[in-house]
Amino acid sequence: MGPKPKVEVVKKLAPPVVRPAISQSSLVFVPRDVLEGFQERIETDIDWTVTESSCRFHRAQYKKNDDAKVTFSQALKNKISRSIISGFLNKDSGLTLEQNWEFLLPITLWDTENFATDEGKICFDNENCVTDDLMKLIKNAVDAGDRNVLKNELMMVNVLRVNGMQMTELDETLTRYKKLTTLNLCGNWLTELNATFIPQTLKALELHNNCISDVSAFAESLPFDLLYLGLSRNMLTTENIDALGHLPYNLTVLDLADNDIYHLTPVIDAVSRLPNLCALQLSGNPCALCTGYARTCLLKLSRLKWLDCREVLDSDRPLEFTEVHPDDLRSAYFHFTVFRIVSCPQPPKPEKGASTSFHIELELPLLDVVRRKFLMFRRPESLVELLPPPEDEEWPNTAGASVPAIGSKIQASGIIQDEQSSHGSDIFNNMVPKNTREIHNYTTFESSKVQWNKLMNFNEPVVKIFCPDLVALRDTFRSAITIRLVYSIVYTPPKAGKTEKQKSLSTIKPPGEMRVNIATIRCCLRAPDWSQQSQHFHWDETLGTSDAIHWGDGDLAVLQYSQGPVKVTKGKVDAEMGSRQNMPEFLTCHFGFGIDTLRTT
Numbered sequence: 001m002g003p004k005p006k007v008e009v010v011k012k013l014a015p016p017v018v019r020p021a022i023s024q025s026s027l028v029f030v031p032r033d034v035l036e037g038f039q040e041r042i043e044t045d046i047d048w049t050v051t052e053s054s055c056r057f058h059r060a061q062y063k064k065n066d067d068a069k070v071t072f073s074q075a076l077k078n079k080i081s082r083s084i085i086s087g088f089l090n091k092d093s094g095l096t097l098e099q100n101w102e103f104l105l106p107i108t109l110w111d112t113e114n115f116a117t118d119e120g121k122i123c124f125d126n127e128n129c130v131t132d133d134l135m136k137l138i139k140n141a142v143d144a145g146d147r148n149v150l151k152n153e154l155m156m157v158n159v160l161r162v163n164g165m166q167m168t169e170l171d172e173t174l175t176r177y178k179k180l181t182t183l184n185l186c187g188n189w190l191t192e193l194n195a196t197f198i199p200q201t202l203k204a205l206e207l208h209n210n211c212i213s214d215v216s217a218f219a220e221s222l223p224f225d226l227l228y229l230g231l232s233r234n235m236l237t238t239e240n241i242d243a244l245g246h247l248p249y250n251l252t253v254l255d256l257a258d259n260d261i262y263h264l265t266p267v268i269d270a271v272s273r274l275p276n277l278c279a280l281q282l283s284g285n286p287c288a289l290c291t292g293y294a295r296t297c298l299l300k301l302s303r304l305k306w307l308d309c310r311e312v313l314d315s316d317r318p319l320e321f322t323e324v325h326p327d328d329l330r331s332a333y334f335h336f337t338v339f340r341i342v343s344c345p346q347p348p349k350p351e352k353g354a355s356t357s358f359h360i361e362l363e364l365p366l367l368d369v370v371r372r373k374f375l376m377f378r379r380p381e382s383l384v385e386l387l388p389p390p391e392d393e394e395w396p397n398t399a400g401a402s403v404p405a406i407g408s409k410i411q412a413s414g415i416i417q418d419e420q421s422s423h424g425s426d427i428f429n430n431m432v433p434k435n436t437r438e439i440h441n442y443t444t445f446e447s448s449k450v451q452w453n454k455l456m457n458f459n460e461p462v463v464k465i466f467c468p469d470l471v472a473l474r475d476t477f478r479s480a481i482t483i484r485l486v487y488s489i490v491y492t493p494p495k496a497g498k499t500e501k502q503k504s505l506s507t508i509k510p511p512g513e514m515r516v517n518i519a520t521i522r523c524c525l526r527a528p529d530w531s532q533q534s535q536h537f538h539w540d541e542t543l544g545t546s547d548a549i550h551w552g553d554g555d556l557a558v559l560q561y562s563q564g565p566v567k568v569t570k571g572k573v574d575a576e577m578g579s580r581q582n583m584p585e586f587l588t589c590h591f592g593f594g595i596d597t598l599r600t601t
Helices: 038-042 050-064 072-081 097-115 118-127 134-144 147-154 172-176 241-246 264-271 293-300 369-377 425-429 470-476 500-506
Strands: 159-161 182-184 204-206 228-230 253-255 279-281 332-342 354-363 384-386 438-440 444-446 463-467 480-491 512-524 534-540 559-562 579-582 588-595
Touching (some): 038 369, 072 172, 097 118, 134 147, 241 264, 264 293, 332 534, 332 559, 425 512, 463 470, 480 588, 512 534
Parallel strands (some): 159 182, 204 228, 253 279, 559 579
Antiparallel strands (some): 332 463, 332 588, 354 444, 354 480, 384 438, 480 512, 534 588
16 A cells, blocks of 8 residues: 555644724824813822832922033032941041041941931942942952042042933033943933943943933944943933934943834834844833734844843744734733632522622723723813712612722721721621612723632733823833622612512512622733733732732742542652642632733634
C-alpha cells in the first residue's frame, strides 16, 4: 500500500471582533455651546489616589505662582540649607566640624530613626538626597578640618539631585559641575530647558513631575551621550510630539509615562527614529489604554526590549501579527470582575411574598456618558433629581433616607466595633427602603443578583463598558473605586385571582425594595499593565479598614476554597492539588479591574 495522502488542515478563521461605531470626535470633542468649567464639575468629588492627589496639588501650586522665578543656583542653595551638610558648610554656625560630626549629626540621625513617623523619614531622606555617599563627603572634610574640602568635593560629584525646590529655570551654576553624569530635577516648575547649561558629561537626566509641554526647544541640544531621559508626569500632548525623534542618538531609555499623549501613532513614529532605544514607558497616557497599544508598540518598535518596565519576551511577538484596526487605537473595554465573595453573613428567612438577593454596585462616574453630558450643558446644584409621586398610589417619604456607608463591623472611621458584627443578625435589622423615584444622573453599575451562599460567584465580567474616551478611562485608573456588597429584599404585589386571606397576608409589606450595605470597599487603582489582563484586589473584615489590598502580580482567580476541611493526599505536591484552601471565617471579597487588549491576536 502506498503512503496515505496528507490531509490538509484548514485553519479556522478567528471570529470577527465586534467594535461599536466611533465618531471622529467621540467623547473628547467639546461643543462650542458647552458651559465653561464642565470638566472641573465632572471631576468634583472624585476620590483620587494619593499619588494623583499630590500631583494635582503640585500642578495647582504652579498655576497659582506661574510668574515665580527660581533659578538653579537658588534652588540648590535652598536644597543644601535643608540638608545635614548645611551645618558643615556654614562658617557662622558656632560649631566646629568635629563638634558637628561628633554631637549634632548623631543626635539628628538618632532622633529621626527612633521618633520620626514614616512620612517624616521619607521627608528626611528627600532633604538629604543631594548626592550619593553624602556621609563620605562630610567625613573627608572633617578629617581634613577644612570646610572648603566639602565645598570643592560637592562640585566634583557624579550625581546631583535638586528636586522639589520650585525651580523654574537653569543658570550657569550648573556648568561648574564638570563630572556630572546623573542630574535629578524632579518635582520642580520647569517649563523648558536651556540646554547650554547642561554638562556634556551627563548620562541620565530626570525631569519627572515638571511642567514641560514641548521638548522641541532643547531636544537637539541635549548631551550626545545621554542614555536616559525621564519626562513622566509633565504636560506633553500629541502636539509637538514629533520633536522626540530629535533626541540624542545614543538614548536607550525614554520615560514618557503619565503625560497627556492621546494618539499612539505619532509618538511611536517619533521614537522609532531613535536607533538605540531599548526601553520605553508610556503607561499613564491615554494612548496606552487603547486596545491595540501593546501590539502596535511591539510591531513598530522591533528593537524594544522593555515596555512600561515589563520585559518583552519572544512570546509577546508572534510570528504573524494581524494588522491593527484603527478603532483599536482610540478605544478600549473596561471590565470589572468579582472572583468570589466568601463567608458573607447569612440573612434571616424572608417573609412570604418577598424575594432576597445579593449584588455588587460599582461607582464609575468618570466613565458615565449620561453624567458627562449632564454636566456639560447644565449647572446643577445636585446630581440627584426626584420624580413627582404618582397620584394613584401612596408612597413612603424616603427622600431623606440614606443607606449606611458600611453595613459590616468596619465603620467609616476604620475602627472595628465589637458590638456590631457582620456575622450577627443585627446587620439585617438596618434595612432601609429604596426610593424608586430617585433619578441618578451618574450611573452606579450593578452586577447580576445571586442568592446567598457560603461561596458566592457572579457572572464574568460583572461590568464591561465600551470606552471611546481614553482620557476618562485613564483618569478612572488614577482614582479610588467604591464597591458595595448590597443585600436587598423585594416585596411584590399580590397576583390577580388570590383570595382575600392570601391578599391580606401578602400585603403586610407594601410593594417595593428594602436594602442594606453589607460592606463598602475602596480600591485604589493603578495604571493598567499591558502584559497582564487585570489587577486584583483582596479585602476582608480583619483588615480593619475599607481599603482593599492590591494583590501585585498574583492571580486571585486561581484560588480555590473548600467548605469542608482540606485533605492532603500523600504523594501529591501542592501544584497537582491546585491552590485549594479552607474557607475563611470572616467576610472576604476578591475583585479584578482591567482593560481588554489584543496583544497576541
